[in-house]
Amino acid sequence: MFKRLGMFAIAVLVLAAVLAGCSNSKSSGSGGSSSEKGKLEIFSWWTAGGEADGLKALIDDFHKKYPDIKIENEAVAGGAGSNAKAVLATRMQGGDPPSTFQVHGGAELLTWVKAGKMEALDSLYKKNGWDGKFPKDLIDMVSYNGKIYAVPVDIHRGNVLWYNKKIFEDNGLEPPKTFDDFFKVADKLKAKGITPLAIGDKDVWESTMVFENILLAKLGPDKYRQLWTGEVPFDDPAVKEAADIFKKMLNYVNADHSSLAWQDATQLVADGKAAMNIMGDWAKGYFTSKGLKYDQDYGAVVTPETDGMFMVITDTFGLPKGVSKPDQVKKFLTELGSVDGQDAFNPKKGSIPARTDTDVSKYDDYSKKAMEDFKSNSLTPSLAHGSAAPESFLTKVNQAVNIFVTQKNVANFIQALKDASSQLKQ
Amino acid sequence: MAKAFARPLIYLILVILGVLFLVPVYVMLVTSLKPFDEVSIATMWKPPAHIDFAGYAEAFSKLAPNFMNTIYLVVPATLLSALLGSLNGYVLSKWKFKGSDWVFTAILFGMFIPYQSILIPLLQFIRNIGLYNSIPGLILVHVVYGLPITTLMFRNFYANIPDSLVESAQIDGAGFVGIYRHIIMPLSITGFVVVAIWQFTNIWNEFLFAVTITSSAQQPIMVALQNLAGSQVVEWNVQMAGALLAALPTLLVYILLGKYFIRGLLAGSVKG
Amino acid sequence: MLEREALETAEVTPAIKTKKRKRAGLSKDRWLAFLFLLPSIILLAIFVYGFISWTAYVSVSRWHSLLPDFTFAGLANYQALFHNFRFQADLRNTLFFSVFFIVLVVLLGQMLAIFIDQRLKAESLFRNIFLFPMALSFVVTGVVWRWILNPETGVNLLLKDFGIHPKWYTDTSIVPSWHIGQIDFGLPVALIAVVIAAVWQMTGFSLAMYLAGLRAIPEDVREAARIDGASEFQIYRKIILPQLKPITYSVVIIMAHISLKIFDLIYAMTGPGANYVTDMPGVFMFETTFRGNDYAQGAAIAIIMLIMVAVFIIPYLISSRKGES
Structure with a gap:
């Protein structure tokens, strides 16, 4: 009797080991760090509601333009972004940055820049003719030593x-x-x-x-x-x-x-x-x-x-150093900074675009007014x-x-x- | 039969306390059945105007993909940590060597570390061995940090198995493995149940390791549950529905195995 | 059934000393035993002791931003901590929270266990009701309790009829409020709310432990006392409760380590609280490290938490070793 129970227990444990082995082999194909995967990882804390819908709309629009680039939407929820920031910090320190990540413009972004973890994006701005499309105060918030380090996607007003x-x-x-x-x-x-x-x-x-x-x-x-x-x-x-x-x-x-x-x-x-x-x-x-x-x-x-x-509270995305396919990331950043991208994302999230030349008709009455202020007001972090x-x-x-x-x-x-x-x- | 207290009084106290214990469950249930625009702190006690399963539907559709991740995680992690704990307990109670008590103490101490403090080196380690963002990586972490408690429980459990049983088996020529298989293992079924329940519940509900070690498609259900909440708007009906759904398996384990749990505790960690 | 017998024999026969077992073939088995233990030892040496050492190393460094900086800073991070209002408040909160939480879990668990042990009809129903909260995650129950104990809309709506209006976790008063260091020392009233939530969640565990303990006491012990003319109340006080001591010991230790590490519940339920009346070192550590990016300071908090745990646990481990030999 006991022998049989013992055998049963052993059988269960063997099964467990097999299961563990299974899931091991399965994920070693898709798992591992971003560099092995070759996927474009977009790291954010937009997991639900309008912000998640906005992100999805943006990714869909990008996917239409570049159907070959595989995107992984890595959203980490909880604590208004604090979990996401914890995960990001550990990944950056471990030398495995996501392809691109959500970060508030200003000091939060600059911590990464000063740590030497980000690539400058001046050439991307030039290539896309973005000069003058974003307000100067805003560009200042994503610049360090005269170089631009991120693309602002959305604007929220804090006052x-x-x-x-x-x-x-x-x-x-x-x-x-x-x-x-x-x-x-x-x-x-x-x-x-x-x-x-x-x-x-x-x-x-x-x-x-x-x-x-x-x-x-x-x-x-x-x-x-x-x-x-x-x-x-x-x-x-x-x-x-x-x-x-x-x-x-x-x-x-x-x-x-x-x-x-x-x-x-x-x-x-x-x-x-x-x-x-x-x-x-x-x-x-x-x-x-x-x-x-x-x-x-x-x-x-x-x-x-x-x-x-x-x-201003602005979410921006940049290009971390050491990602496997910077060209793909740049394509995505181009989408983020484009009128199409901004107009796909912001109406859903309920924010206003960081560019000042987008299609006003896509936004609600409150946002229309905020967009006007955004063009003319003094912007503060x-x-x-x-x-x-x-x-x-x-x-x-x-x-x-x-x-x-x-x-x-x-x-x-x-x-x-x-x-x-x-x-x-x- | 003990009849220490007047039964009606006991029932009364138990019923009152039972009702009090169920108050939070009532709030969860009621909230989960409301449409979102009806949910607010101010109306938390009110039953829903009409029962609305939208919260459950959404929670289910979003949690379902992660449910299997948790199963792949919890089952092997629970069984492996139970098996290792059982072997450790066997060695530390029946095959003591010089300094084995110190080893046990050192193992036990691992139970008490605040996990936030080892998060960063842990993550780097997991990444270096190539298990980052994988269920096996998470299994490893849960097995390792589960070892102290499983070892403790099994060691105390086996301390109650008389050494004479082991002795006589040795006289019959059984060795280390043979004694474990034929004597210890069959006696440890309730021990395994207790340890398994404990580990199952803990691993199922664990959030910190899960959120740091896995992302997107690999995430277990508790992380997905958190992901139901946005950074700006939290749909509490979906959250509560999700929480109740996510608690079902652990609840089921308690109801089905609750008796064993207590019986096992009796033979196990009670003697701590 | 067999384990019950085994248990009883174990109590009667003293453990046979390993010395007696020196026979041929044993030493091979001895090595085998050690070999089986080895993987666990190695894993824990890395995952527990290795990582703790790393944290200790960080705690004496100057790593105050996202960029690691391992220059030696001496005990500066620890000094800064003890001069910090928030940390002083955390130590006070941990002390009061732990005491109230542990005492209540022990008493309530014991009482419920004794009640449920009376061979009630609905035994399993009651047992499951009290065990149920353990199945839920702290992250969710924290929110539910935040709602229930909200002074405007929660349980106070019902208490209003009785003319009581506690402010629960929004209460910023501290009783008795002796000024020590930078803080007022005493019980932060707001903590009571957190204690209620934590007790609700963990009582099931102590109930189960005590119930198990009660079931382990053979009925003939009670019977014998009854024959000697002891009342039921006396039986419990004089015979049963003393036998439950080792269980209380275990419950206290397990609850102590939960209360010292507590994080999820506070984070979801109250946050640090006004004037840090509900803050705990775990929350402070998380925010310092992962929000403030001050890794050295965060590591120092973690090490102090560890020391606080060690203060509890090492005497326990030593005494339980003594109890065995």
Whole structure:
């Protein structure tokens, strides 16, 4: 009896070994690193929803032009791209970069450039006649020492104030243009028992975004940019003023903000439980997914005192050094930078194109307006999304913000920012 | 029969606690059956207006391709780590050598390392041996990091098998392998069940190794489950439906083998 | 059935010492035994000790960006850590979380096991209900608990009728709040919510362990006590519970290593929390390394986590060795 059971167990184990062997032989054909596969790996964190649809549309369009190039869509989800970034970092260090990867323009891209891991793309820009097709401020964000290193695909705006139209109409309010306006509106709403400002900062960066918006308003685009190069110190009076406003603002937010993700905060505005929300314009995608209509159910204006300024969050793709078929990657980057590619991707994702000469008719009303602003406004990099300063600095700012939101101590906050900024000059 | 407590009271407490334990399951179930525009934190308790299986349909269609990956991963990884753990346990309990206790201690310590800390060298190692982005690579990782606990469980399990059994077999001329096959192995069925359940559940639910070592077509189901969420909009109905679907196999294992699990624990790690 | 017998004999006959076994052919078998163990030893030497050494090496380097830089930095990364508000908060949180989590899992598991051991009709139903959460991944249960314990919309909607309105994990208060270092020391109230979620998930395991332990105690032991006139309550207190001690030991160790490493649950449920009231070293380590790209600092956190684990586990391992010889 026991003997038979024993034999059975051995049989099962042998089967396991065989199975393991099977899957081994199967994947050794297709597995291994990108260099062996000869596939074009596109690495991103676009795994679901409009962004995944957009990527698919883009890949389909590319596939029509180059049916022979095999594409592998490598999307890694979770933690708003943080898992993807972890995987990317380990792959880059292991000397096995994906053919091309999603990276925010600005500091996040430049970390890779400075590490000597990226190829310059000036010749690609020249070949495609892209000079002047992208705004200069944007090209600056993907350049280092006068060379261009990536192709921007999409643009999101970070300085947007979303509001519930019905609440504003019912109370005879106008969306605020200045912070004085903002606090007047907020007081009235508070008196009515409506939460004036919804924040969902479970992941901290949401609060950092609000703060960077106020910084932009108080410093103006030039000084705001200089803040990240160390030319303007963090004990500048304007920074303190921004911190004071931020502190005051925190009196008007939902009590459970630290328990909510940004989607939940947007939902509060959608449900009429809160009146306003400061968030990037991916919030539009959320409203849309919940069946709400722009300019009917919800409205969008720039955050107070940032008129004429455009906080840019841009996804870009570059060419890592040491990939097996750089020519194929360049073809794909050409597609990304083309009008066709940008118009295939962006309407689906809900973002606007990085080029300024695309087909406006393909975009919704909100985007049309944003595209106009994008052409004429001063473009500034977002800190919260890794464009303005290196991630190591951002981590420290997030820590300072997280403590500030609870302790509300302006002096400590400024000091913490100052301490962190010593890293910027390196 | 023990009748320590008034039965109705026991039932009452168990029912109350049972209901409390099921509250999260209720939330998952209700959310998974709603269409996405009905899903929000504010209405989390409300049952769906109409039952909508769209979440399940989408979750199923997206998870199905990765389901087989997980099977190819979990079955060999579980069995291999159980087999190795059993051999180790056998050696460390019945064939002790000088310093074997130290070896056991050193093996056991591997159970407690925070895995984030070894992620980078691990990845480089896996890539160097050519197993990156493959199920065998993931199997290797799970087998290795499963060794401490499987060794522990089997060693304690075998400590309860009297040495006299081994002794008499030796007198009959059985060797190391023979004793394992004819005496130890047949006695370890419940041990194998416990270890297998433990490893099965852990490997099935594991995310960190899976997301770093595999990509796209090779990804196991837990990574695919995460991939149901975009970086901007998370469709919670699909997520919850996916989570319930992904938990079904482990759940099934518990229900079918739950008795063995407890019986095996009794003979196994209990004596830790 | 046989293993039950085997178990009982094992308790009666003392383990036969290996010395007695010196017979011909044995030494070949001895070598064979070692040979079978060797692959595991090699694998773990690489995957555990090799990689830990690498991490320790990184933790004393200057690798603070994506570019590896292995210049020796001494203990600077560790010093920076102990002066960091967030890390101090993490240590406090780990301490309180571990204590509450472990104690509750032990008590609740023990209580449920004793109840379910009363030969109930619906035994398997109850057992499965309590085991079920173990089958789910932390990544998902974290989100569910975030919803349930949301102070505005979650379970508070029901508690409102009783006039209680806890702020759960959004509570930033710390009791008793002694100022030590840069932080307030005490129990961060927000952690209670995380403890609830973690207890929900892991109680099934301790229940199973205790149930197994109870079933291992032969019925005649209880019977004998009953004949001596002991009440059921006394039987449990004086006879049964002391016998469950080794199980409690195992449960505590397994739960301790889970609580010290905890990552997924926090990440999905609360994140670091306002003022880092729900942050844990695992989360800090992940964010420092993979978001902040500060590999040296991240490695230092990992090594400290390892030391904290070692502080628990080495005495355990030593004492369990003693218990055997």
